[in-house]
Amino acid sequence: TFVVTENCIKCKYTDCVEVCPVDCFHEGPNFLVIDPEECIDCTLCEPECPAEAIFAEDDLPEDQAHFKAINAQLSKEWPVITERKEPPADAKDWDGKPDKLALLER
Template structure:
């Protein structure tokens, strides 16, 4: 089971994880990253790199994190989202968003993607 990016990434989009991924499986949207489950080799290297603990093993996801399994898979295939292979600066305001718990409603998703 691959790793997934969960709610703490929303509005922060730290990319430390991208720098260590040997398979380039991160995909980037406007305010969130996801992991392409078809590319992830379950190495777990990215987990320790995330400063907001947003990356978890899908097999160990808790009830609140479980919806992110399907979300990562769906958004990774979105033609509007692109593969990211190099780290970038986090989003403006990331420090203020870092400790916000409930921010799923802020996730910017492509329209028309089922």
């Protein structure tokens, strides 16, 4: 399965959702997650993310390993998103900022 990681927080470009053939992205206030039970490992979303926040589970950086559980949990709580929307106005300012997990809104 593929996993959305920390750099999506407050960037939320949503380019990823347009290419997913099985609609497995779910949207929260400032972050997206992938439903691991729906993802078919098609790999299409990974190169679409301008923030490079999407990884195959097997390629997850060690410091992002906790996002596997975060995706699994929040995808059960948040609604599906299938259409791209405008990112936050300050998305670029947040791209690459460290320690954004504390800013994740649920």
